[in-house]
Amino acid sequence: MERFVVAGGARLAGEVRVTGAKNSVLKLMAAALLAEGTSRLTAVPDILDVAIMAELLSRLGCTVVRAGDTVQITVPERPGHEADYDLVRRMRASIAVLGPLVARCGEAKVALPGGDAIGSRGLDMHVAGLTRLGATVTSEHGYLIARAPRLTGASVWLDFPSVGATENLLMAAVLAKGTTTIDNAAREPDIVDLCQFLQSMGARIGGVGTSTLEIDGVEGLHPAEHRTLPDRIVAGTWAVAAVLTRGEVFVRGGRAEHLEVALDKLVQAGAVVTPGVDGFGVRMEGRPRAVDVVTLPYPGFPTDLQPMVLSLNAVAEGTAMVTENVFEARWMFVNELTRLGADVRTDGHHAVVRGRERLSGAPVRAHDIRAGAALVLAGLVAEGTTEVHDVAHIDRGYEGFVDKLVALGADVRREVVPDEPF
Numbered sequence: 001m002e003r004f005v006v007a008g009g010a011r012l013a014g015e016v017r018v019t020g021a022k023n024s025v026l027k028l029m030a031a032a033l034l035a036e037g038t039s040r041l042t043a044v045p046d047i048l049d050v051a052i053m054a055e056l057l058s059r060l061g062c063t064v065v066r067a068g069d070t071v072q073i074t075v076p077e078r079p080g081h082e083a084d085y086d087l088v089r090r091m092r093a094s095i096a097v098l099g100p101l102v103a104r105c106g107e108a109k110v111a112l113p114g115g116d117a118i119g120s121r122g123l124d125m126h127v128a129g130l131t132r133l134g135a136t137v138t139s140e141h142g143y144l145i146a147r148a149p150r151l152t153g154a155s156v157w158l159d160f161p162s163v164g165a166t167e168n169l170l171m172a173a174v175l176a177k178g179t180t181t182i183d184n185a186a187r188e189p190d191i192v193d194l195c196q197f198l199q200s201m202g203a204r205i206g207g208v209g210t211s212t213l214e215i216d217g218v219e220g221l222h223p224a225e226h227r228t229l230p231d232r233i234v235a236g237t238w239a240v241a242a243v244l245t246r247g248e249v250f251v252r253g254g255r256a257e258h259l260e261v262a263l264d265k266l267v268q269a270g271a272v273v274t275p276g277v278d279g280f281g282v283r284m285e286g287r288p289r290a291v292d293v294v295t296l297p298y299p300g301f302p303t304d305l306q307p308m309v310l311s312l313n314a315v316a317e318g319t320a321m322v323t324e325n326v327f328e329a330r331w332m333f334v335n336e337l338t339r340l341g342a343d344v345r346t347d348g349h350h351a352v353v354r355g356r357e358r359l360s361g362a363p364v365r366a367h368d369i370r371a372g373a374a375l376v377l378a379g380l381v382a383e384g385t386t387e388v389h390d391v392a393h394i395d396r397g398y399e400g401f402v403d404k405l406v407a408l409g410a411d412v413r414r415e416v417v418p419d420e421p422f
């Protein structure tokens with residue numbers, strides 16, 4: 001077990017580079033299963049989740065070789081079709097092999113990931129969509145089993161623009177017989193990135209970036225090469241950190257156009273955001289103003305930046321209302337923020353945050369990736385020392401988080417926790 005020890009008070013200043021997007025690269029790795037041979041992905045972040053996906057692909061018979069920020073995935077003629085519980089429970093995104101395996105192997109057996117710290121995380125839209133494409137989907141002994149000699153194109157409507165369901169159905173439909181239409185599809189930049197990789201493998205996809213995707217199934221795909229797009233949630237995390245600490249940071253490689261609503265909120269808080277070549281700058285002078293936020297599917301305010309904006313509002317001037325519309329239980333983090341002295345009240349989808357002059361350092365626990373990062377940010381503006389425990393969650397989504405913070409002037413260190421109970 002490791003923790004981060006954060007000493008409050010630093011003003012972040014300098015440049016930080018954004019790595020490839022976790023929520024894209026995991027699906028790109030799964031998509032490689034759709035073609036026999038070697039696909040090559042670049043700008044792959046060095047994070048725990050990538051290692052888990054690599055392990056999952058290896059167990060399916062693939063050879064996965066990493067060199068620097070490049071990952072080569074060699075897929076055999078007949079990959080395995082079972083994704084084990086011990087991997088799926090560690091990373092929900094493992095469910096992304098469901099679509100490619102049923103399309104490529106005619107059968108997929110994936111352990112049910114269950115819920116996590118942010119919500120029940122249903123899979124009903126994945127199941128309903130695959131069933132529309134002609135698969136028989138059953139749930140047995142904790143596994144989801146999908147079978148179809150060959151999928152058949154169909155029209156699918158998603159009740160909610162689910163990222164995961166859109167991706168799984170997209171990856172299933174590219175090898176189906178005939179045309180599939182996915183309506184009310186998710187439009188996140190990660191989906192566009194996946195579509196571009198699939199197109200470079202020979203897939204025929206129309207409506208990329210819109211809420212209606214049209215996929216003409218093909219007989220077969222070939223391996224391809226793809227550069228992962230920059231991680232907008234990581235870029236957004238650095239932007240909030242700059243504002244929270246009243247600092248000045250250039251987010252190298254960050255795409256401002258993928259963060260319009262979030263950056264606009266930071267401008268409302270009083271920051272100056274400057275688009276640059278290959279990135280954008282964020283500067284904050286004085287105390288930020290409280291900002292109301294409503295999380296929504298893309299292009300709305302990303303739910304993954306909700307914990308960071310809670311930390312920001314906790315020390316802002318005034319009172320803010322934060323509304324969470326994507327994950328019904330994404331307030332667990334509030335208990336930890338309250339330990340640092342924040343004044344946050346939640347009721348259903350809403351949280352009311354009364355900004356305080358300052359927070360005070362305390363031991364807290366990360367319950368998920370984004371909550372962990374947001375607690376470190378809160379620790380940067382808390383008096384004294386904050387210990388963030390269970391930082392393995394942070395390592396799942398942030399490459400070199402401590403080193404990058406230190407390079408920006410923060411006083412943060414990683415420590416192994418002696419076996420005392422916390």
Ligand code: EPZ
Pocket residue numbers: 022023024026093119120121122123124125126127160161162163164165186303304326327328369370397
């Ligand atoms: C992806 O999760 C991301 N994870 C999440 O990021 C992100 O928060 C989320 O999209 C929304 O942007 C990865 O890409 C690995 P959804 P996903 O399907 O695909 C409900 C992070 O920190 N739903 O869009 O699981 C679901 O319960 C993570 O990086 C159903 O009810 O999200 C949720 O309330 C956290 N039935 C909502 O829809 C379904 O069949 C959105 O889920 C599918 C989803």
